[in-house]
Amino acid sequence: MSKQQEKELFFFLLNKQSYFDLIFAEFKINFSKELSVDNLIKLENEIIKRKRLINEEIKIAFSFLVGEIIIKELNGNWAICSVKKDPSYNLPIILNWGKSGEDNMRLSPVEWIELFISEKIRLGTISAMILQNK
Secondary structure, three states: OOHHHHHHHHHHHHOHHHHHHHHHHHHOOOOOOOOOHHHHHHHHHHHHHOHHHOOHHHHHHHHHHHHHHHHHHHOOEEEEOOOOOOOOOOOEEEEOOOOOHHHOOOEOHHHHHHHHHOOOOOOOHHHHHHHHOO
16 A cells, blocks of 8 residues: 555544544434444435435445444455556455455445445345345
8 A cells, every 4th residue: 555545544544433423413313323234224225315415425424334334244444445447446445354354355335335326236235245244
């Protein structure tokens, strides 16, 4: 990872809590701040209902939330994608997740959220992936 990518990852992780607070404040839905698949499912439903109101900041915050739930449920660690031809180049990704760890492909919560909001992946796809890989 380059020095610039290390700085981006540090900034990303430093601001993570403020993005979580934004999600919980913005959606005003009844669930704890606990990072869980159940809460992800509730949040997916709220985002579908309010799709037209989702701005870039909410997308980033939702990406952080999804990523942290993946790490909590499946392990792994945050990194910045350094593959220039990858759609997630210079974006936060998750590596070394799941039972086999290093053998798994990278996960890009930012990419997933874009696909989810544009309805290219269906409601429940993200949470189902997490549950299937536990």
